[in-house]
Amino acid sequence: MLALLAAAPALPLDEAGKYVAGAYIVFLALIVIYVAIMAAKLQRIERELRELAGFAETRANGDQAAPARERATSDV
Amino acid sequence: MYGKGLRPLSIATVAALAVSLSLVFFYAPLDADQGFVQKIFYLHVPLAIVALVGFVVGGVFAILHLRSGDSRWDAYSYVSIHMSVIFGVAVLITGSIWAKASWGHWWVWDEPTLVSFLIVFLMYATYYPFRYAIEDRERQARYASVFAIAAGAFVPLNFMAVRLAQSLVHPRVFATTNGGLPDTMMLTFLASLLAIGLLWVTLVKFELTAKSASGQLKRLRRALDAPAPGEASRVAPEVG
Numbered sequence: 001m002l003a004l005l006a007a008a009p010a011l012p013l014d015e016a017g018k019y020v021a022g023a024y025i026v027f028l029a030l031i032v033i034y035v036a037i038m039a040a041k042l043q044r045i046e047r048e049l050r051e052l053a054g055f056a057e058t059r060a061n062g063d064q065a066a067p068a069r070e071r072a073t074s075d076v
Numbered sequence: 077m078y079g080k081g082l083r084p085l086s087i088a089t090v091a092a093l094a095v096s097l098s099l100v101f102f103y104a105p106l107d108a109d110q111g112f113v114q115k116i117f118y119l120h121v122p123l124a125i126v127a128l129v130g131f132v133v134g135g136v137f138a139i140l141h142l143r144s145g146d147s148r149w150d151a152y153s154y155v156s157i158h159m160s161v162i163f164g165v166a167v168l169i170t171g172s173i174w175a176k177a178s179w180g181h182w183w184v185w186d187e188p189t190l191v192s193f194l195i196v197f198l199m200y201a202t203y204y205p206f207r208y209a210i211e212d213r214e215r216q217a218r219y220a221s222v223f224a225i226a227a228g229a230f231v232p233l234n235f236m237a238v239r240l241a242q243s244l245v246h247p248r249v250f251a252t253t254n255g256g257l258p259d260t261m262m263l264t265f266l267a268s269l270l271a272i273g274l275l276w277v278t279l280v281k282f283e284l285t286a287k288s289a290s291g292q293l294k295r296l297r298r299a300l301d302a303p304a305p306g307e308a309s310r311v312a313p314e315v316g
Contacts, residue, residue, distance in 0.1 A: 017112060020113060024119060030169075
C-alpha cells in the first residue's frame with residue numbers, strides 16, 4: 001500500500017475536483033444520515049426494552065408478594 | 077437472529093471501501109477524455125448496478141414469500157427494496173453531478189439510460205404508499221410481493237431495452253469493440269463494485285436486525301400487557 005501511495009499521482013485540484021468531491025460527499029452524507037436514523041431507532045428499542053424489563057421485574061415482585069400477603073392474612 | 081455475523085461483515089465492508097477508495101484516487105489512471113471527473117464513475121456505476129440488482133433480489137425474495145407464506149421472506153424483500161431505493165437516490169444525485177461536470181447539464185431528458193433509471197426509481201418509490209395503504213398485514217405482504225415480482229421483472233427488461241436503444245451521449249465503457257476499460261480501471265471498478273455490494277448487504281442485514289428487534293419488543297409488550305381478568309392494561313402504549 002505504501003508503494004502504491006508513493007507512486008500515486010498528485011490529485012489535480014482544478015474545476016473537476018469540486019464535482020468529484022461533491023459526488024463522494026453526497027454518498028457519504030446519505031450513509032451517515034441512514035446510520036444516524038438507524039442509531040436513533042436502536043436507542044428507542046433499547047429504552048423501551050429497559051422499560052419493559054423494569055415493568056416485568058415489578059410485576060414479578062408483585063406476584064411473589066401477593067401469596068405472602070395471603071399467607072399472612074390467613075395466619076391472622 | 078439476523079444480527080449473526082454483522083460485526084465481521086461490517087469490518088469487511090469498511091476495509092473494502094477503504095481499499096476501493098485508495099484504488100480510485102491513487103491507482104486508477106486519469107481518463108484521457110474526461111480527466112479527474114471520471115472518478116465519479118467508480119461510485120456512480122457500482123451504486124446503479126447494486127441498486128438494480130437489489131430490486132431484482134427483492135423480487136426473488138417476494139417469490140419465496142408467495143411460495144412459502146413465510147413472513148421472513150417478505151421482510152427480506154421489503155428491506156432489499158428499501159435499501160435499493162436509498163442507493164437509487166445516491167445514483168440519481170451522483171449521476172446528476174457527473175452529468176453537470178461532463179455535459180454541462182444536471183439532467184438530459186433525451187438520454188435513455190437516465191430516464192429509464194428515473195422511471196425504475198419512481199416505480200419503486202410507489203412501493204411504500206402501495207404497501208402501507210393496506211392495513212391487513214397478511215394482505216399487505218402478499219400484495220407487496222406481487223408488486224415486487226412485477227417490478228423486479230421490469231428491471232432487466234428495462235435494462236435490455238436501454239442497451240438496444242442507440243444513445244449518442246451516455247458512454248458504453250464495457251463494450252469491447254471500442255476498446256473497453258483498461259485493466260487498471262477494470263480492477264478499480266471491480267473493487268468498487270465489491271465494496272458497494274458489501275455495503276448493501278451489510279445495511280440490509282443491519283436493518284433486518286433492527287426490524288427483528290423491534291418486532292420482538294412489540295411481541296414482548298403485548299405479552300406483558302395482556303391483563304389478568306378484570307385488570308386494566310399497565311404498560312404505556314407503543315410509540316411509533
